[in-house]
Every structure is written in C-alpha cells, then in structure tokens.
Amino acid sequence: MPNGGRRYATERNREAGPGLRDNVSMLSPYLRHRAITEHEVLAAVLRQHPFQAAEKFVQEVFWRTYWKGWLQMRPQVWQAFLRERDNERERLERSRERREAIACAEDGRTGIDGFDAWARELVQTGYLHNHARMWFASIWIFTLRLPWSLGADFFLRHLLDADPASNTLGWRWVAGIQTPGKTYLAQSDNIEKYTGGRHRPNALATEAHAVRDETTPQPTPLAPPVQLPSGRPALLLLHGDDLAGHEVMPSSVKLRGVLLAASGHRDHPWPFGHRAEHFVTALATDTADRLTRAGRADVHVIEALQADIVHRHCTAAGVTTLVTTEAPVGPLADGLVRLARELRDDGIEILPLRRPWDDLAWPHATHGFFRFRTRIPELLARNGLGMPEAPYE
Ligand SMILES: Cc1cc2nc3c(=O)[nH]c(=O)nc-3n(C[C@H](O)[C@H](O)[C@H](O)COP(=O)(O)OP(=O)(O)OC[C@H]3O[C@@H](n4cnc5c(N)ncnc54)[C@H](O)[C@@H]3O)c2cc1C
Known part of the structure; x- marks a missing residue:
C-alpha cells in the first residue's frame, strides 16, 4: 500500500527480476480469485494516497474489470x-x-x-x-x-x-x-x-504485423441480474472466481450453510494447471477456516462442482436453492450452467447474484479502455470510494 501512489506510476514498468518486486503489488492471484476484492484493494490504496497520486494503480485494477466486462458482452471470443x-x-x-x-x-x-x-x-x-x-x-x-x-x-x-x-x-x-x-x-x-541491463536479446523481429484482421464483435447486452428471493432458505455456493461472495449476500437470504468448490465441473475443467489447482484449494480451505472462525457453522469444502455431492448437501440442509455470485465468462461459468442443468431435475435451482462492482462497471466496456477509464471516478463514487472534497477531474 505505501508504494501504490506516485512511486507505482513511475516504477511499475521496471522488471527487476524474481524476488525484487516491490514496484508492483503481486496481488493478481488473490484479486483474480477474489480472495480479496477490487473494492478492498482500492479502498486501502485510496486511504493512503490521494486519487491523483494513486490514479495509475487504480486504472490498472480497473483493467481487470474492463477486460471482464468486455468478454462478458462478447462470450464468443472465449x-x-x-x-x-x-x-x-x-x-x-x-x-x-x-x-x-x-x-x-x-x-x-x-x-x-x-x-x-x-x-x-x-x-x-x-x-x-x-x-x-x-x-x-x-x-x-x-x-x-x-x-x-x-x-x-x-x-x-x-x-x-x-x-x-x-x-x-x-x-x-x-x-x-x-x-x-x-x-x-x-x-x-x-x-x-x-530489466536494468539484465537482458538484451538479439535478433528479435523488427516488425509486428497483426496475426489476422478481425472485426471487433459488437457487444451483446448483459443478461439482467437475477433477483434473490427474500426469506427462502438456501445454501451459499462459493467458487474460485469469487471466494468472497459471502460479503455481498443480502441479509434477506436465509443461509443454511456454505459450500466452497475448490475446482470446476468435470466437463469444463478448471483450474487449468496444477500449481493454480493447489493454490485455489489452499484459498478455499483458508476461506472455509475464516468463515468458521467468524462463527459460520456448516461450511464445507467440496472438491468440484459435482451434482451428486451438491445434492447431498442440499438435502442435509433441507434447501432447494443455491445462491452464488455470477462467474464471468470462462470454464467456471460453463460449469455452473452445467451443474444447474443437472440439478434442475432434482428440483434444485442455482441463483447467481451479480456483484454491484461488476454490475456497475461491465456495461461500460463497450469500446476501448480509454473510453472506459473516463468512467472510473463515477464508478469509484458509486462504490462508496469517492472523495467529494477532492474532485477527480
Ligand atoms: C499477455 C498477457 C497475459 C496476461 N494474463 C493475465 C492473466 O491470466 N491473469 C491476470 O490476472 N492478469 C493477466 N495479465 C495482466 C497483468 O500482466 C497482470 O494482472 C499483472 O502483471 C499482475 O501482477 P501484479 O499483481 O503485480 O500487478 P500490479 O502492477 O501490481 O497491478 C495491480 C493489479 O491491477 C491489475 N492489472 C494490472 N495490469 C493489468 C492488465 N494489463 N490487465 C488486467 N489487469 C491488470 C491486476 O489485478 C493487478 O493485480 C496479462 C497481461 C498480458 C500482457
């Protein structure tokens, strides 16, 4: 956090080598799985630095949000x-x-x-x-x-x-x-x-012609967010695209327990590699420990999005509804759709809640990042991260 202000803006492009990374945050593995959220990180940075000083770091975090929104409206690209x-x-x-x-x-x-x-x-x-x-x-x-x-x-x-x-x-x-x-x-x-003189490759290509010409696909409107029914008992399903989903569940949803899926669906395998698989399993276990320590009973880590196991937990908890946070385009989203289809015949439904962060930002990813980034001050403000006394312009 101390380095997230002007120092980040001037130093971030330096690639000093493994073990010498105090010019960047190395937070992406945690942000990507939402073990910590964009909101949390930006709130912490903006507590320490005025917006003008932290602007570059803020923009970089919004690149992640922008790419997600862009792909969400063009799933065919994935x-x-x-x-x-x-x-x-x-x-x-x-x-x-x-x-x-x-x-x-x-x-x-x-x-x-x-x-x-x-x-x-x-x-x-x-x-x-x-x-x-x-x-x-x-x-x-x-x-x-x-x-x-x-x-x-x-x-x-x-x-x-x-x-x-x-x-x-x-x-x-x-x-x-x-x-x-x-x-x-x-x-x-x-x-x-x-690289501070560490590397100077010879004989690199001197020209870069586009691999192919492709017309940029038009954005398709996002599906409207699902409304969660109030008062209905449900299990919360947390997955590796959003391990902090419990933080945005409305109190009107009566949670009878939490399932944490450490990987995806058998037909849409995820994580893609062994190292990430161990990492996500560790994050899921850590999340389960923290929820248990915070007093949440009935927290279970399940290995995968597997219908029979999920069904068993629903029966034990006496619920026919699973609530979760929407997974962006990718194998987990495909896995959740598949799981929903498999559970439908058993009378169990999955309701995905879109996070306010995504719901506010994604619709603006219609063109390039430079247009999107003009929305950042408004997005910060609408997420409660604005500083009225220090206008962003
Ligand atoms: C070819 C290519 C492939 C990439 N693949 C991935 C990927 O699979 N997963 C991934 O999370 N990022 C990817 N990035 C983006 C970026 O390189 C990483 O997010 C960043 O290097 C992570 O390191 P950091 O947390 O130390 O970044 P910092 O410099 O500390 O940046 C802070 C945060 O901003 C976000 N961010 C920074 N740069 C970018 C960017 N260019 N695009 C999107 N978000 C950004 C990340 O959440 C990052 O944690 C890719 C970039 C390129 C050019």
Whole structure:
C-alpha cells in the first residue's frame, strides 16, 4: 500500500527480476480469485494516497474489470479462443517439428536472452511481471512465429492468476487481433532499459504485423441480474472466481450453510494447471477456516462442482436453492450452467447474484479502455470510494 501512489506510476514498468518486486503489488492471484476484492484493494490504496497520486494503480485494477466486462458482452471470443487452441493442438499432433518448437519455447531453450528466463520463471513460480508478459507474448508470436493461442494456453496452464479475460485479451492485444491496427513489438533496447541491463536479446523481429484482421464483435447486452428471493432458505455456493461472495449476500437470504468448490465441473475443467489447482484449494480451505472462525457453522469444502455431492448437501440442509455470485465468462461459468442443468431435475435451482462492482462497471466496456477509464471516478463514487472534497477531474 505505501508504494501504490506516485512511486507505482513511475516504477511499475521496471522488471527487476524474481524476488525484487516491490514496484508492483503481486496481488493478481488473490484479486483474480477474489480472495480479496477490487473494492478492498482500492479502498486501502485510496486511504493512503490521494486519487491523483494513486490514479495509475487504480486504472490498472480497473483493467481487470474492463477486460471482464468486455468478454462478458462478447462470450464468443472465449469460445473462439478455445476452438483455435484445440485446432492448433491437433496440428501439433501431426508435426514433430512444431511440437519440438513449442517444447523448446516452453522449456526456455530458445537461446533468446530474457525469453528463456521468463519461461522458466513462469513454470517455477506461476507469476510474471506485466512487462515480461508483454515481451514474452510478442517474442512468441513475432520472433518465434508460434501460434498465439498456444502461448495463451501456456500462460493459462502455469499462471496462478490465469484468467480467461485478462489472458486471452492480453494475448489478442499483443497479436494485433484485439485492437485493429495495433500490435505490440518487443524491442531489445526497451527490454534492456526496464530489466536494468539484465537482458538484451538479439535478433528479435523488427516488425509486428497483426496475426489476422478481425472485426471487433459488437457487444451483446448483459443478461439482467437475477433477483434473490427474500426469506427462502438456501445454501451459499462459493467458487474460485469469487471466494468472497459471502460479503455481498443480502441479509434477506436465509443461509443454511456454505459450500466452497475448490475446482470446476468435470466437463469444463478448471483450474487449468496444477500449481493454480493447489493454490485455489489452499484459498478455499483458508476461506472455509475464516468463515468458521467468524462463527459460520456448516461450511464445507467440496472438491468440484459435482451434482451428486451438491445434492447431498442440499438435502442435509433441507434447501432447494443455491445462491452464488455470477462467474464471468470462462470454464467456471460453463460449469455452473452445467451443474444447474443437472440439478434442475432434482428440483434444485442455482441463483447467481451479480456483484454491484461488476454490475456497475461491465456495461461500460463497450469500446476501448480509454473510453472506459473516463468512467472510473463515477464508478469509484458509486462504490462508496469517492472523495467529494477532492474532485477527480
Ligand atoms: C499477455 C498477457 C497475459 C496476461 N494474463 C493475465 C492473466 O491470466 N491473469 C491476470 O490476472 N492478469 C493477466 N495479465 C495482466 C497483468 O500482466 C497482470 O494482472 C499483472 O502483471 C499482475 O501482477 P501484479 O499483481 O503485480 O500487478 P500490479 O502492477 O501490481 O497491478 C495491480 C493489479 O491491477 C491489475 N492489472 C494490472 N495490469 C493489468 C492488465 N494489463 N490487465 C488486467 N489487469 C491488470 C491486476 O489485478 C493487478 O493485480 C496479462 C497481461 C498480458 C500482457
């Protein structure tokens, strides 16, 4: 928090190396699973710094919200990524040479200074600095000429913060698919400058042409938020897209217990990698401990979104309603839809509540981030984070 003000704005792009990360927060694995929320983090930063000083950090946190809203209104982009990735995987099956090229990049054996170190850091720690993610994706696509969807998949399998929206759209942005006419070219001088001279790769691509031209899909309106029926007994289902969902449940919902799902549905597997799987299980267990210590009885960690287990807990609690927070586009959302279908025949319904944070912000992700960001002061104020005595303009 002390570093979230002006220092963050001037220092955040520096990639000093593992263990030297006091210029960034490293909060993304916790924010991504909402073990802590955007609201909490921004409230803490804005308590310590005036908005003008913390503006850059605030904007970065809103990038996450913006990407989620953007994808929520264009779910076909996630489905298209999955198809493209699966097609590329199939192509790998048919070519030993391509398989070796991918293995070489993922193992950090390309001989490209910096790139190899980031590949190993990603696999060993589950984290990469934002600048390293940009350089890595750019070298993968434009220097090594590997398919962007397999690079995005490599990130998903290893990042602790692996996120359908931030990752897919981050890779699409580097590849020139997300923002027409815009690609990201990694350059040696820039890498040398921001790594403090640790890395200066040779022979990087000197041009970056968009992987393909794609018309930006129009946003489809968000489904209206579900209203939770008051007074009806229910179980609360917490999942890895929102482990703090209990904080926004209205008191009118009569909770008879809490189920914490540590992973997704068998047919929509999630988390994507082992490291994230251990991490999310630990977060779920920690959340359960904290809820129990706070006096909540009947907290159960369940391994997955599995209908028979959920059914058993509903029967034991005498409820036919599960309330949860809406999962944004991705495998957990697909898993919840699947689970709802499986439980429907048993007379059990799942009601997803959209968080006020998402409900207020997502509809503004219609165009680019620069338009979205003009809404930030209003969004902060509507979330109770405004400072009337210090106008944001
Ligand atoms: C190719 C690529 C892939 C990415 N994949 C992911 C991913 O799978 N999951 C993920 O959470 N982020 C992803 N990012 C975004 C960003 O790199 C990480 O959120 C950030 O590096 C996390 O480190 P931090 O918490 O120390 O960030 P800080 O610099 O401390 O930023 C504070 C918070 O702001 C948010 N944030 C910062 N930069 C971004 C950004 N560019 N996009 C969205 N949110 C941001 C994060 O919640 C972060 O915790 C990706 C970026 C790129 C370029």
